[in-house]
Amino acid sequence: MFTGIIEEKGSVSQITQNGSSLVLELNCSFAKELSLGESVAVNGVCLTVTNISDSSFCADVTPETFRRTSLGALSAGSPVNLERAMKADGRFGGHIVSGHIDGTGKLLNSVKEDNAVNVFFSVDEKLGRYIIEKGSVAIDGISLTVASVSKENSRYVFSIAVIPHTWENTTLCKKNTGAVVNIECDVVGKYIEHFLNFKSDAGKNEEKIPEEFYSNFPSYH
Numbered sequence: 001m002f003t004g005i006i007e008e009k010g011s012v013s014q015i016t017q018n019g020s021s022l023v024l025e026l027n028c029s030f031a032k033e034l035s036l037g038e039s040v041a042v043n044g045v046c047l048t049v050t051n052i053s054d055s056s057f058c059a060d061v062t063p064e065t066f067r068r069t070s071l072g073a074l075s076a077g078s079p080v081n082l083e084r085a086m087k088a089d090g091r092f093g094g095h096i097v098s099g100h101i102d103g104t105g106k107l108l109n110s111v112k113e114d115n116a117v118n119v120f121f122s123v124d125e126k127l128g129r130y131i132i133e134k135g136s137v138a139i140d141g142i143s144l145t146v147a148s149v150s151k152e153n154s155r156y157v158f159s160i161a162v163i164p165h166t167w168e169n170t171t172l173c174k175k176n177t178g179a180v181v182n183i184e185c186d187v188v189g190k191y192i193e194h195f196l197n198f199k200s201d202a203g204k205n206e207e208k209i210p211e212e213f214y215s216n217f218p219s220y221h
Helices: 063-068 164-169 187-204 211-215
Strands: 008-018 021-027 039-042 045-052 056-061 079-084 103-113 116-124 136-139 142-152 155-162 180-185
Touching (some): 021 045, 116 180
Antiparallel strands (some): 008 079, 103 116, 116 155
16 A cells, blocks of 8 residues: 655666566665565556665566556656555555556646646546545555546546645656556545445345344344
8 A cells, every 4th residue: 555655756777578568677766675575656556576686676567557557658767756555654644545547647738836836637537537626646656636627528637736846756747748647546435436336236136124134133232
């Protein structure tokens, strides 16, 4: 589990591609502190450490992750947002982030406003339903607050207001118009929707239990 608070900007050292799968080698300052099998969020994608050197680590990208995320667009030298998994005694500086990407969005434009940069993104309807004004969203692994949401035809456009620290210490400042970003919607909303739909579907085929059934058992309230 992660919080969406980026630990540092790393960079891609090398990419080995085999069809729709990748092996990424990533440079970072904390490589020596990692353990094999540990999880690291790379641009918001939870990856498993498979090899370690003094200054870099390797991670496999499966075809499913390749299809669902923007990792396939990386090249040698690309900057990446990195966050190690949260410690059990750590603080929630951001919000609950699983590192399981729901899909990708597209950066539309950025507008400077006083000390903030307002960045606008476009996502499809499948993701847009979970983008809620003043709710949380992780973009390339960064915990951010949704400032506004609107629907334009079959797509949703939402904005975030980025403070100077986040702008300078993440890859957002390197993104150009049209850049593809990884989106992870708020996990709580997704689970609530799933359970409500599951209960509704199950209820259609469920035989109603008579009230007298419960009257045969004592209450221990």
